[in-house]
Amino acid sequence: MIEARGVVKRFGTVEILRGIDLSVSRGEVACLIGPSGGGKSTFLRCLNGLERFQEGRVTIGPDVLDARQSPREHAKAARRACLRTGMVFQSFNLFAHRTVLENVIEAPVHVLGMKRDEAVERARGLLDRVGMLHRLDARPRELSGGQQQRVAIARALAMGPEVMLFDEPTSALDPKTTAEVLAVMADLARDGQTMLVVTHAMGFARKAATMIHVFGDGLVVESGPPDQIFGAPAHDATRSLLAESRVA
Structure with a gap:
């Protein structure tokens, strides 16, 4: 579903990604872990074209992003x-002047050209799925951070994406609301949604990942299933990261 080969990203003279090779199969839940500043979020933004990279190639289904384009x-x-x-995203980026329902139907109607009635029906189903149907007339300012993030997930799903990219979606949330958002993401994982998740x-x-990729200093230092990464990490950087997370 996703294949990245030799992806290099520089900001000025600083090389953030130093040659990323990474693949994600359809239906896979891939988690990117690693210390802050290791390039995880930048890599996600390169995948969907928000950042242009200087070397390498990314394939998403039949579509290709190439540094030489x-x-x-x-x-x-x-x-x-x-x-x-x-x-x-980490921040919810909802339209402050629109209701929950309006936020979710905005892109399907104006980008996909979907009829409003169809978009509303889809939105109601997705909001029900993330536990937010009862707040469809609320404005973002009336919602908690966890509620806003669940609306943001419904908004992304409303476009019918083949892949969901999550950039530290719980970093701005307290423990209770973090658990609410992670429960929604775990539900998506169980249903076979292809997901690439930057997370701490x-x-x-x-519990939810089928594959873990450990980032460090702009490289993927280790990849493997959760049991391998958490039970028998092969790289010093992975062992250090897991030791720090246990202390935290």
Whole structure:
């Protein structure tokens, strides 16, 4: 479903990604773990075209983002990639002046050209799934952080993405609301939704992931199933990361 080969991303003279090779199969839940500043979030943004990388190639289904593409070619490829991927950010990015329902139907109506009645029906089903149907007329300011993030997940799902990208979706939440959001994500995982998740929630990664990729200093230092990564890590950076998370 996703294949990244030799992805290099620089901001000025600073190399954030130093040659990422990573694959995600359809139906897989891949968690990216690692210390802050290791390039995890930047990598997600490269996958859906929000950041342009300087070297390498990313394939999402039949669509290709290539560092050698012209600006025009890359813009077209990025638009296609965005339609295949749903992105959930650390901050909720909801439209403050719109209701929960309006936030969820906005893109399906105006980007996909879906009829409003159809978009509303889909939105109601998704809001029910994330436990927010009872607040469909609320404005974002009337919701807790966890509630806003669950609406953001429903909004991303409303576009019918083949892949869901989560960029530390619980980093701004307290423990109770973190648990609510992780429960929604675990439900998606059980239903076979392809997901790529940047997270510091090691418990979620261990239980929900089918594959763990450990980032460090702009590289993938180790990959494997959860039992291997958490039970018998092979790399010093992984052992150090897990020791720090247990202390925290």
